Amino acid sequence: MHLLFLLIEIIVKSVVVFGCLMLSVAYLTLMERKFLGHIQVRFGPNRCGPFGLLQPFSDMFKSFFKEDLIPGQADKPLFVIAPMLTISAAIGIFAVIPFGDQFTIPRTSWIVQLRVADVDIGLLYIFGLASLGEYGIILGGGSSGNKYGLTGSLRAVAQMISYEVALGLSVIGVIIIAQSLRLTEIVRLQGGGLWHWNIWAQPVAFLLYLICGVAELNRTPFDMPEAESELACGYNIEYSSMKFAMFFMGEYAHMVTVGALAVTLFLGGWQPPLPALGFIPGVVWFCMKLFVLLFFFIWERGTFPRLRYDQIMKLGWKVLFPLALINLLMTGLVYSFEVVSWVVPAAVGLFFLAGILIYFQLVKKPFKR
């Protein structure tokens, strides 16, 4: 009986999380268009429904009824699998993210943990799946039999592999502090208010995570794989109908998961910023923090122009990678000498180091060939 209840609980949680994720992806597309519009001093879509709120559904129906085209030159199995890989990897990541504390169902003693799966190698799982998501882009571009698609996916390979190094290294600092890969454990250790969040101990890692996360998402300052002005559309040029929509949804679901992971690792997960605010459920705090990060992703997309290809590589390997290494070294040193209270001064020192490094890498020798 207990097992049956457990199964029901897991199924219900999976369905709810999947539904919420898909709904938030749908409205994230609307939010992005609206916010970009307001950044450019115009309204976003506001014709379909009140304030354009039905726009995601009209987009969805439109892409449903488009012709599903597979080019003759394409490698058909890979061409079909690629969008599925992208979207399933992006959704799968969300399974291990704790989005709230536990609660007891009223009039029973059944405790519901607000996460789908509490994996003890949570972070490894996430990085594994995130890398799997890259295969979708690579295979999609490569199998479509199109030069633009191939160029886009080649760029995607180079960019994502380079930035994944710095991304992984920036997260290791958090693992050192938490001594665990389990995401629930990482969140639990950040409880007790704003000042216990990992962002104060690992500010450089947070910045690195944000930058590399944007690069992993292929969003605007780093949107080499789908540079509209150069590659027409990049890796998804031959895709249409639901396959394109799946790439699109996978991209936005990935955006949500990158934001959710940043919240979990650095911003205290579902923990309230002040202990006194604990009466508000953790899910609300989680969503609020996630919203701030998603707003940041949209905001920087509306601000920064696209980097050139060699600039991206230089930034990745010459600035972010050494910074991540230094951050890792400092965290390891401070932690192995068991002076945890030194973490904050060490972070300050890291800022100086970062300043020096950036000076030598960028200001003295600005981006030149």
Add this chain to the structure above:
Amino acid sequence: MIIPMLKGLMLTFNRFFSRPITIQYPEEKMPAAPRWRGIQYFERDEQGKTKCVACGLCMIVCPSQCITIETAEDEEGRRYPLTYELDASRCIYCGYCEEACPVSAIFMGKMYEWVENERKPLLLDTDKLLENKKVNP
């Protein structure tokens, strides 16, 4: 390098909270420019008839030859247009007819939204041109 990026972020943040300058077209409309040349209209004389004396100058000056006039005389010997036909589907809105008119009968209007499914309603005769005065105060 970093400071200009932050400045850019601040700029877009301020823009985000400023009022959009978009004009929501079907609900709000821009007034036409003072010298806007829309579809033509006829001025009326004291009796409410057209001022046109059917001299044919507009017909001659029209570069796309969209005006055809048949002249007639009434019992007082005044010339008037028996048929005055302006093919709006061919009109290029150059405004030469307004310039050429010696009696200030034809004017370029302000109307810029006019769509028809057929060609027939685009043929304007005297009555329709007189009607057009109503949308051009």
